[in-house]
Amino acid sequence: SSDLICNMLYLIYGEDSYRSRKKVREITDRFYAVAGARESAVRLILPESSREELEQVITTGSLFRKKRLVVLEDPSEAAADVAGYLEERVKMLAASDxxxxxxxxxxxxxxxxxxxxxxxxxxxxxxxxxxxxxxxRFLEEEAKERGIALGAAAKKRILADYAGDSWHMMQELEKSALSGSLPDYDTKGTAMVNDQPDQMLFTLQDAFGLGERTKAWCLYHSLIRLGMESEKIFWRLLSSARAIASVGALMQSGAAAGDMPRLLGMHPFVVKKAAFAASRIPEQKRGHTHTALCLLDFEIKQGRGDLSLGLERILLSL
Structure with missing residues (x-):
């Protein structure tokens, strides 16, 4: 977080928008941890902004904080007067507090x-x-960050099909989490994990799937306090929601319970838990929760959403 104590002008660009967006999120998250308030951050999409709006953002400091984080997006697509004003102010930005x-x-x-x-x-x-x-290396790091045990065959397939395309690599990694790259389970169906936060995360997934708002809310904030990244929690909840939606759809179609693991490519116990949740949550509610998570995923990838606030909103809607 030392990067965020002194002034800084950071340029992030390139073909791989997934990785560059992730870097912006990392900087933003570190800033929030230091600043302690989201009011200190400003984001401006320059192709959609006027010169006056850019001038106001650049020249207006925070009334409540000594330091602000200002994210300026896509200057190369901005109007000529907007780009020209930014060019004039580069030295000032680099020297700013x-x-x-x-x-x-x-x-x-x-x-x-x-x-x-x-x-x-x-x-x-x-x-x-x-x-x-x-x-x-990127695939291994992302799998570790999401808590996904990626097998050698799955890793080889993803790299063969999508190496260099990080967006699609992440989509395939997500699918892998739903098709067998999951924790081992003991004979009683209990996830075999080695530490308390991971066990709490599985409990959160269960509470989330059953729509237990208060329990899910408390577990989520407990995990955040223990240092777990909201992104890891998000991917697990999205995987759970997708599993429940998929199993629920098969249940409605009349598919035999014994055929579901094969049809969906999921661990039998995961299917069993998803079926338990699907049978207790109305179809419309299941669909709403899954859609809300998918929309949040899309917004984050487009740089138009806040993961932590979005997750909190979804948890409160259970």
Missing amino acids: DIFVVWDRSVNANTGILASVARGATKIQDAKRLGAPGAA
Whole structure:
């Protein structure tokens, strides 16, 4: 978090928008941890903004905090007067007490407004398309972060089909979590985990699936206090919601319970738990929860949502 104590002008750009967006989220999360209030952060999509709006954001400090985080998106697509004003202010941004992050999906930062930002930037990150070794490391890190035990065959398949395309790699990793890359279970159907936070996370998944709002809310905040990332919790809850929705649809179609693990490619105990939840939650409610999580996922990937606040909103709607 030392990056966020001193002033900083950070340029993040490149072809791989998933990884570059993730870097922006990491910076934002670290800033929130230091600043302690989301009112200190500002995000401006420059192609949708006027010169006056940009000027107001840049020149207006926070009334409540000594430091702000300002994220400026897609300057290369901005109107000429907006890009021109930003170019004029690059030196001022670099010397400001605030933290400025310029994010752009452009591949090249050697021309135009990005070149001007790069010359004044404290740090620059180019999210280039990953080569084979980098893609393998990225996939392993993402699987570990999500708590997914990715088998060698699944890893080989994902890298063969999608190496370099991190967005689709993550989609396939998600599918892998639903098709067998899950914790082992003992004979009583209890997840075999080694530490309390993981056990609490499984309990949260159960409470979430059954719509137990108070229990799910308390468990979620307990896990956050224990240091678990909200992103890991999100992926687990999305996996649970998808499993419940899929099993519920098969139940409605009249599929035999014994055939469901094979049809869905899921662990039999996961199917059993999903069926238990699906039988106790109305179809409309199941669909609403699953849709809400998918929409949040889409918003985050587009950089238009807040993961922690979105999760809290969904938990409160149970």
